[in-house]
Amino acid sequence: MPTFYLDDEPIEFEEGETIIKAALRHGKDVPRYCYHPALTVVAQCRMCLVDVTDMGNGRPAPKLFTSCSTPAMPGMKVSLQTDKVKEGQNIISELTLVNHPLDCPICDQSGECDLQDYAFQYGTGHSEMTHEKRTYGWRDVGTYIMLERNRCIHCSRCERYSKEVEGAHDFGVFLRSHETTFDTFEDHRITHKFQGNLVDLCPVGAITEREFRFKKRAWKLTRTPSVCASCATGCNITVDHESNRVERLKPRENQAVNRWWMCDDGRIGYRQLNDREHRALEPQARVKGELIPANWETIQLAVITRLEEISARGDQVVGLADTTATNEELFLFKKMLVDCFGAKTYSPAHPQQAAPTGHFLNDLISPDKTPNSAGAKALGLGMDLKNDGVRKALEKSPKVVFVLGNPWSENSQLLALAAKADFVCHIATFSSPWVQITDVVLPGATFAEKAGTYTNKHGRVQRIFPAVNPPEDCRDQTRILLDLMRGLGISTEFNTPVQVLNGLGSQEAAFKGLTWDTVGTSGQPLAGIKA
Amino acid sequence: MVGFNDAVMKEVQGLFKRYPKKQHALLPILHLVMRENQGCVPEGWEDYVAELCETSLNHIRGVITFYDMIRKEPTGKFHIRVCTCVPCGMCGGDQIKNHIIKKLAIHPGHTTPDGLFSLEEVQCLAACDKAPLIQVNGNNPEKVTEESIDIWIQEMRQKG
Numbered sequence: 001m002p003t004f005y006l007d008d009e010p011i012e013f014e015e016g017e018t019i020i021k022a023a024l025r026h027g028k029d030v031p032r033y034c035y036h037p038a039l040t041v042v043a044q045c046r047m048c049l050v051d052v053t054d055m056g057n058g059r060p061a062p063k064l065f066t067s068c069s070t071p072a073m074p075g076m077k078v079s080l081q082t083d084k085v086k087e088g089q090n091i092i093s094e095l096t097l098v099n100h101p102l103d104c105p106i107c108d109q110s111g112e113c114d115l116q117d118y119a120f121q122y123g124t125g126h127s128e129m130t131h132e133k134r135t136y137g138w139r140d141v142g143t144y145i146m147l148e149r150n151r152c153i154h155c156s157r158c159e160r161y162s163k164e165v166e167g168a169h170d171f172g173v174f175l176r177s178h179e180t181t182f183d184t185f186e187d188h189r190i191t192h193k194f195q196g197n198l199v200d201l202c203p204v205g206a207i208t209e210r211e212f213r214f215k216k217r218a219w220k221l222t223r224t225p226s227v228c229a230s231c232a233t234g235c236n237i238t239v240d241h242e243s244n245r246v247e248r249l250k251p252r253e254n255q256a257v258n259r260w261w262m263c264d265d266g267r268i269g270y271r272q273l274n275d276r277e278h279r280a281l282e283p284q285a286r287v288k289g290e291l292i293p294a295n296w297e298t299i300q301l302a303v304i305t306r307l308e309e310i311s312a313r314g315d316q317v318v319g320l321a322d323t324t325a326t327n328e329e330l331f332l333f334k335k336m337l338v339d340c341f342g343a344k345t346y347s348p349a350h351p352q353q354a355a356p357t358g359h360f361l362n363d364l365i366s367p368d369k370t371p372n373s374a375g376a377k378a379l380g381l382g383m384d385l386k387n388d389g390v391r392k393a394l395e396k397s398p399k400v401v402f403v404l405g406n407p408w409s410e411n412s413q414l415l416a417l418a419a420k421a422d423f424v425c426h427i428a429t430f431s432s433p434w435v436q437i438t439d440v441v442l443p444g445a446t447f448a449e450k451a452g453t454y455t456n457k458h459g460r461v462q463r464i465f466p467a468v469n470p471p472e473d474c475r476d477q478t479r480i481l482l483d484l485m486r487g488l489g490i491s492t493e494f495n496t497p498v499q500v501l502n503g504l505g506s507q508e509a510a511f512k513g514l515t516w517d518t519v520g521t522s523g524q525p526l527a528g529i530k531a
Numbered sequence: 532m533v534g535f536n537d538a539v540m541k542e543v544q545g546l547f548k549r550y551p552k553k554q555h556a557l558l559p560i561l562h563l564v565m566r567e568n569q570g571c572v573p574e575g576w577e578d579y580v581a582e583l584c585e586t587s588l589n590h591i592r593g594v595i596t597f598y599d600m601i602r603k604e605p606t607g608k609f610h611i612r613v614c615t616c617v618p619c620g621m622c623g624g625d626q627i628k629n630h631i632i633k634k635l636a637i638h639p640g641h642t643t644p645d646g647l648f649s650l651e652e653v654q655c656l657a658a659c660d661k662a663p664l665i666q667v668n669g670n671n672p673e674k675v676t677e678e679s680i681d682i683w684i685q686e687m688r689q690k691g
Contacts, residue, residue: 163587169587171589172589172590173589174596176596
């Protein structure tokens with residue numbers, strides 16, 4: 001591979017690659033506003049200036065070059081440290097700040113603002129600007145975003161995103177020179193589902209999230225990597241949280257899944273994570289027709305005693321698992337039903353997208369609104385779109401029904417069949433019609449409160465991490481299932497979801513070769529599925 | 532009615548042939564729009580041109596707002612351009628401009644309520660030897676004084 005030198009450090013590049021692209025790939029920080037790998041290069045902000053001391057032919061460049069638009073050449077010597085380039089960065093920083101209001105104390109972007117960072121790092125700290133700054137007002141441009149044009153530094157990322165990635169041409173450039181404004185057409189209001197990406201792209205606080213406005217300072221948030229559970233695509237995200245409260249979900253780059261993007265439906269998924277009203281918050285048992293709260297020890301003992309009393313086997317026991325459960329939970333659930341009762345587990349099948357539409361963003365939204373249908377399928381749970389299998393199983397009047405999550409909660413026919421069972425045990429995260437008929441409610445955790453893996457619609461296994469603590473009496477489903485299994489007399493070597501996944505790798509054919517470490521930060525496809 | 536007639540459409544087709552993309556013919560097409568509409572791009576024509584050039588409405592609006600010479604509002608019967616750049620400025624271009632502003636009671640970019648005069652401040656009319664200059668309706672630029680302007684405006688008002 002050809003090599004160029006950035007501050008005397010060799011950097012390999014592919015032919016035709018620009019300096020900034022190769023440098024960023026090697027972990028170098030080149031200051032930039034308008035450059036984004038997903039968008040076309042416009043070399044507009046001039047912040048990524050480099051001093052080319054040797055163009056590869058022994059001669060220095062006559063002036064500073066923008067690294068985003070200059071292709072690297074073999075043997076080229078590039079510097080970000082010379083006085084010339086530092087002077088250039090100083091001037092550009094000062095010019096960029098000419099009309100910026102410096103309202104960082106009330107700006108939502110503050111703390112994760114490129115302008116703030118680079119002005120501090122590369123700016124001089126003073127301005128020769130004596131004129132008044134040009135001002136505009138707030139603009140309500142979309143259902144999910146707000147526009148504050150005073151803060152705009154004219155990088156044009158929003159305009160290019162709406163033209164090249166989203167394709168709706170929402171943003172345009174109007175007027176000229178210092179009056180230039182990036183805005184939507186007259187009173188056009190953006191309504192599509194990919195507005196949040198504009199917030200991520202905007203290097204300053206010009207485009208901000210409606211839901212996150214004035215709520216939290218960005219630097220106070222802890223970011224835990226996770227996977228979006230709002231649909232089967234499994235976009236990589238970070239769960240941004242503070243004081244045990246999830247404040248927002250942001251996309252995390254993964255070229256194999258969502259690239260840099262995610263949809264607004266996924267972003268507002270954070271609301272459910274903070275929802276306490278519809279959560280199953282404490283273990284409950286039905287006594288004389290009423291659900292009453294109980295403590296974990298009592299309820300586990302009661303469940304085990306009751307199961308031993310009924311001593312059902314085979315067809316008399318049915319397991320129903322929702323596909324919002326992680327691979328580990330589904331595996332343990334299935335294992336518990338097979339090992340303890342010799343029974344079968346069923347999972348609802350969800351319609352999958354017929355064929356990709358060719359629009360990358362639209363293809364991110366899957367009609368299947370659960371994160372782990374592919375995992376349930378890979379684990380061999382009985383799945384059928386018409387629910388024939390599960391209806392037949394429930395029509396045999398089983399004595400015991402185990403429910404994990406809220407499967408088929410909309411299907412009153414199946415619920416009525418299940419209600420006839422002697423004992424219904426429900427491991428719930430959110431309350432659902434199942435609560436009306438269950439004998440025991442064991443409260444579980446949401447995807448932001450537990451570790452595990454989801455398998456996305458393309459068969460890619462991806463990790464989730466606990467970001468916040470579950471409510472006081474809620475427990476990780478893995479622990480609930482392991483406790484139940486131990487109570488029922490099955491010894492298991494597992495204790496944590498990590499161990500379960502590592503065990504899955506050796507026990508399930510589809511998960512062969514997968515371990516917590518090999519799945520890594522960007523996921524790993526199931527055995528037999530090409531990356 | 533918004534839309535070109537057949538004769539202009541023929542010109543448009545000729546323009547499209549000159550460029551690899553229809554969008555590239557945007558500026559000449561906007562000039563045609565202005566030619567057909569008393570020197571401006573009226574309401575509704577932006578959408579029409581966007582469709583014609585297969586580009587977004589935002590792009591059309593961007594181009595129109597970028598160029599001073601593409602106007603959204605119709606000009607007055609007499610469109611006055613006053614030069615205020617260096618040679619004219621040195622010979623009193625700014626005073627001429629201010630005099631017209633006072634006389635017509637309009638600012639550059641506006642039209643008098645009777646629709647007779649509109650004013651525009653421009654950069655160089657390419658006849659600096661005659662500075663200070665004004666140009667009316669694209670005619671040859673002329674050397675003016677405050678007095679000659681007074682007389683001219685008086686005459687034009689009477690003519691209506």
